[in-house]
Amino acid sequence: VLGLFRSSGICKVCVDSLPLCLVTLYSIWDAVTRRLLALVQTQTVMIGKSDKVVPSLRWLMDPRLSPGSGDHFLVTMVAVTGILLWSLGIVAGILVCVLLRRDHLQDFSTKRTFGYFYSGLEANKYWWELVVKRGDLFLIYIITYTQVLYDVRAKLIFYLALAGTAWALHNLHRPFDDRQNSLIDVMESRGLRTRFLTLFLIMALLAGDGNELVCSIAALLILVMNLHFAVLMVLLVASEMLGFSEGEGGSTSRTSVGGQIMDWMTSRLYNLGLASVTQKLIGFMQKEKQRAQGHVPHFIWR
Numbered sequence: 001v002l003g004l005f006r007s008s009g010i011c012k013v014c015v016d017s018l019p020l021c022l023v024t025l026y027s028i029w030d031a032v033t034r035r036l037l038a039l040v041q042t043q044t045v046m047i048g049k050s051d052k053v054v055p056s057l058r059w060l061m062d063p064r065l066s067p068g069s070g071d072h073f074l075v076t077m078v079a080v081t082g083i084l085l086w087s088l089g090i091v092a093g094i095l096v097c098v099l100l101r102r103d104h105l106q107d108f109s110t111k112r113t114f115g116y117f118y119s120g121l122e123a124n125k126y127w128w129e130l131v132v133k134r135g136d137l138f139l140i141y142i143i144t145y146t147q148v149l150y151d152v153r154a155k156l157i158f159y160l161a162l163a164g165t166a167w168a169l170h171n172l173h174r175p176f177d178d179r180q181n182s183l184i185d186v187m188e189s190r191g192l193r194t195r196f197l198t199l200f201l202i203m204a205l206l207a208g209d210g211n212e213l214v215c216s217i218a219a220l221l222i223l224v225m226n227l228h229f230a231v232l233m234v235l236l237v238a239s240e241m242l243g244f245s246e247g248e249g250g251s252t253s254r255t256s257v258g259g260q261i262m263d264w265m266t267s268r269l270y271n272l273g274l275a276s277v278t279q280k281l282i283g284f285m286q287k288e289k290q291r292a293q294g295h296v297p298h299f300i301w302r
Helices: 010-016 018-038 071-098 108-117 128-145 151-173 179-208 212-241 259-273 276-294
Strands: 043-048 052-057 245-248 252-253
Touching: 010 018, 010 128, 018 108, 043 245, 071 108, 071 151, 108 179, 151 179, 179 212
Parallel strands: none
Antiparallel strands: 043 052, 245 252
């Protein structure tokens, strides 16, 4: 049935729909978690009392309410329960199921149900996505949406600390598949480095205290770093989608459906005089991919 279910029987449909349910829950985890944390998001406002103005903590969605008391108490209970059951419970439940099957991760039934959560990772790093990546994101949301840290500069410092920790952990474990000369690990490391340096330069902007030269240099570096990473990612993804494969003598050919579509588009571009530009762009993308793959020496068996 629809290529997903073995039969139309209710039991078979329920069992075979489990992967779809898990992926759906995991995909909306981000949006639901942010909404739950928004229920307890507060801010400090100035309230006039007895001829003087004093700071007071208020719920961001309704500044008339004090957090955790009065009408907001039930909202707080809903938020805490949702965070425990949804934000932590779903991820913990999936992790426990994967842990119980850690010796059979390549079995068809296990891979069909839970492969989404460890596909592309090394065999002994199956927990990386659920523990490290999701934990990193959850801590960012905690710092952003709660008053664990009141000062904006303190939040930025913790963002920087989290970025540095994530970058260090990745370089320590290098959890992704080593195919194509560990290309995924290399690009993930570059992304985490860009994240860390961006936050570091933002801190430098704050430390510059409005100095025009410091702010200009920091802003330019942020723009260049993020643009370089974004362009490199686009080129690598486009190169994969176009299906390049290396042939004899170092020649390249396109083997995927995307490559065949690109060949058709190129033939049509001849009429517009843009074929040479397209070929140069494709060649540039291939060179960028080969350069990214060449950071670590590797053997090619013939």
